[in-house]
Amino acid sequence: MVNICFIGVFPGIAVIASSSLPDLVVTGITAPDSASTQHQITVSMTVQNQGLGDAYYSGNWWDKVYLSTDNLLDSSDTWLTWDAHSHLAPGDNYTNNFTFTIPSVAAGDYYLLFRTDWGYYSPGSSESYLYESNENNNMLSKLITIYYSVDVSVTLQGGGRPDEGWVVPLTVKFFTPGSDVLTAPPLYTFNLITAKIDGFAVAEAKRIVPGIYDISAATTHCLTNVKKGVVITGSVAVNLGTLLEGNADDSNAINITDFGILAASYGKSSGDSGYNAQADFDRSGSINITDFGLLAANYGKSAPIVVP
């Protein structure tokens, strides 16, 4: 039996038999299980025409991704990204790859809604453009946990520092305000690796519960820095100042012990017998007057260095 349908609201289509209708189906999605507000994620969405008819619409149909507190698409949901298509032959499929920024929402569990054949106007109204044999298989959803993260940046010393010298281990700790950051148990500890971004060494500490923290940052042969009373109400970038070089023995002070370590390997380069990377403060691969200058400039200082 053939159903004859009259579709006055869809321009260019007057009479269609359902046996020749297209049927767009969201057949696959990929998305991370979790993400930080104000940080980018990449997702994908595959749409297949599982109907017998050509999917064609002269004005494009839209594939859209929404952020929702439930797995229903309605007018309260946040439209994140989209792509447009106008033709898909029976049996064919395409995949949209989307990269977008998670908005500044409250931390918690959400759904990403992946909807095909969705219109140009506000969500909530009936915005299906393409007449299909099945309008009820046009969306898949995925649970995503959204949290806050802290992008910690530090400045590293040493004019001879090569780019790879900005990629360093960075230990970032979060404390109850007023704690002694050298001895108190931290609330969070992150052992991170930095990347060089805009002249800073930067690393991301993820899944931070909102609150007020003293945050410390440390790397090898530097003194520990601390920034006090950092208020976290969403994802935020925090600058932890300049990490002072010269602490060859990774103690809490730059003193004669460090000078002794430097002196013992002075003039050596990476690969040489006697080269000690702990005294190569600028990570240049050689221990020379630059490293001595850094130690001399910071001599007598002790951790923690409080950053304003």
Ligand SMILES: [Ca+2]
């Ligand atoms: Ca469909």
Ligand SMILES: [Ca+2]
């Ligand atoms: Ca919703």
Ligand SMILES: [Ca+2]
């Ligand atoms: Ca020391």
Ligand SMILES: [Ca+2]
């Ligand atoms: Ca050096």
